[in-house]
Amino acid sequence: MQPLLKTNGRALKPFLTVQSYALIAGVLITSIIFSACGSSANPGQGFAAPPPPELPVVAVTTAPATTYREYAAALEGKVNVEIRPQVAGFLEKIYVDEGAFVRAGQPLFKINDREYSEVSNNAKASLSAAQANIQRAKVEVDRLTPLVAAKVISEVQLKTAQANYDAAVAAADQAKAVLGSSQINIGYTLIKAPVSGYIGRIPFKTGALVGKGEAQPLTVLSDVSEMYAYFSLSEPDFIAFKNQFAGNTLEEKVRKVPAVELLLADGSVYTQKGRLSTVDGQFDRTMGAISFRASFPNAGGTLRTGNTGRVRIPQLEQSALVVPQEATFEIQDKVFVFALADSNKVVSKPLAISGKTANYYFVSSGITAGEKIVFSGVGNLRDGMTIVPQPISADSLLKAKPL
Template identity: 55%
Template structure:
């Protein structure tokens, strides 16, 4: 029995000695997909909140006071320029016109009488029957009568104008707003609420704001010595409606404000869109989608980035396949990719996916991605 135990102990000791003498096997390298970055042309799109207004927005207000007799239109109706909208009771204004005409006729009679007096006195003065003082007085009376006619004619014209104001017509073609005043209401030019609003929306103006950085980029990107010349080079813009759909007709940027808003640090930009079907109305909101072209952009798939504490990183693969976490600065988005402003250059290799448990300085085994992003700036 003692011999048997000795033999068994010798066997176990020999096995443990052989295992200790064998070198430890290195851990297998992590196989991860890697893509190489290259530069090329790309366009990034930025959405800016916007407000929509018709080319003409008019408050319809009475220019004379009176009782509203008739309303010829309905709320939301499409009206033509010159179409009657409201009728104010015109009886008082007709009587004022009649009074002004009567005053004119009286002034005309006074002038005729003064002229007769001058005609009568002229030969008497010439024959020295009477002194010229009486003739001069008659001529002065004639001049006063002539001025009275001019005054009466002005009063007639003013009465005609006020009478015309009792019929309120559309100054432009467009769509009407609400009609808060009903027939029988007393209306005056100083009313706090207008009779209605009228918007000409055959074309609409869409206003949005550009920040200083975007504005500087805009000026540097397009050819031209002046802003007017640069505006002519701008591509068409899109209007994104509140439901996420895109308005069918493209628009053009045609105006930039003369100065920045010192409170917001933005400048107002206007884009115009044709609206023949009246689908857009004043007061609508949306977003203007503005494209900015980059001639030599470096694109990175968004899936290959990692966001931490408001910063964006990629895992850069070195010559020895050692990875390092590299911060990048994003200039914008183009499809499924970020456009990189700083941090990467063409030819760099980055880990495409599977880096959840990857550590700084770790060596990997690069592989080809199973699916390449549909972007010409990225290749394996």
């Protein structure tokens, strides 16, 4: 029952119930929602569409430039010698430490030589005995010779004595050979550096038993005064290389290659330039590549065997298409730019990169000289968007950021 209101002594029902208030509130909320939707749906009322962005554009220009072809390379010293023992025995002394620089002829290791000294002493004794037998046999020959001449004794006795003398000489020669072999083995117990260079890891310690059959060398000695960088060219790259440089033979073309650079693992360029020096005689059928070698001076020992890097072969281009790297973006390892088309709309174009510097790409195809591209703000653009171009001078850009 709803409460009754009284007026002038008469009871009246209320004008609005709780249900009536709820109905009125619902109508008001619906009206507000439809009003908001109508305002957003009608662009002539409420918020207006944003204007096209103003972005700088620059014309693609050409300039003489040096481009580079880069190839992954592995570095080795000019000489890498595995130091292995020639005789078996206990390692008595190690004269050097790992990583030390040694000169050619400097002692490195000493193997205990007592066994070989005893063999040498025995060989010396055998040689002395053989030389004594030679003297005895010679005396006998000298004694019998006049007797045979006088026909006092038969010639057979002299021939027998001469044979004994020859046998004694042969025994002495054999003893000399044994003595020489033993002395060579004694010399092998002191291992010296065959070349100047840096000592590698030494896996054996003093007291270890070493010999010819060891899988590991005592150490590796590297002469790194000059470094060799080995890299490979695919068949298409090899054909391009032959077409790039003049010469009737491949050797002549290699000699015409200018000084090459070495890009180190941290991205820096090695201070010394190198020369392309040799090429493999044939393609590796399994990899479809041919090996080249570049040599770099390394007087300071900065580079070591096992280093990696990239060999850069330069190529001078008289009129290379120059595109600022700031104007590019990458999608799946491909480089793109936004070019300005009709009605100031932008369209993305992929580029074929032939080289680069710190600030620019050198482009072989994908865009033409004089074509305008968006210089900055490309991250917010999409194909077909309209912009308000703000031209900037390519010459002023090159002055501000040189090649």
